[in-house]
Amino acid sequence: MLTTREIAAKFCVSETAVHTWGRQGLISKCYTDSLNRGLWEIPPGMTIRKGCGGRGARPAQLTAITAPSKE
Numbered sequence: 001m002l003t004t005r006e007i008a009a010k011f012c013v014s015e016t017a018v019h020t021w022g023r024q025g026l027i028s029k030c031y032t033d034s035l036n037r038g039l040w041e042i043p044p045g046m047t048i049r050k051g052c053g054g055r056g057a058r059p060a061q062l063t064a065i066t067a068p069s070k071e
Contacts, residue, residue, distance in 0.1 A: 001030065001039035011048060017060075021048065026062050 002010070007018045007027070021027050022040065026048055031038040042048065047065050051058040 001041055003039060007040050007042075011050060013050060021060055024060070026060060 004015045004018050008015045011017075018027070018040065022029050027040045027042050029038050029040050043062065045065055046062045049061045049063045051060040
């Protein structure tokens with residue numbers, strides 16, 4: 001469970017992007033008070049691959065965390 005600032009710092013994105021990911025369903029928010037402040041949860045074993053804007057825009061996606069191969 002991480003705050004909005006912590007997730008933004010971890011993925012090098014703005015706090016607005018974190019809220020957008022929440023609206024898109026990539027991460028879920030557990031509300032803790034009446035001001036809608038709370039903690040975000042990234043699904044276990046998953047990470048977020050950032051998208052890009054502009055022409056040929058790519059949305060952010062959830063991807064599985066995989067261990068590096070021993071080849």
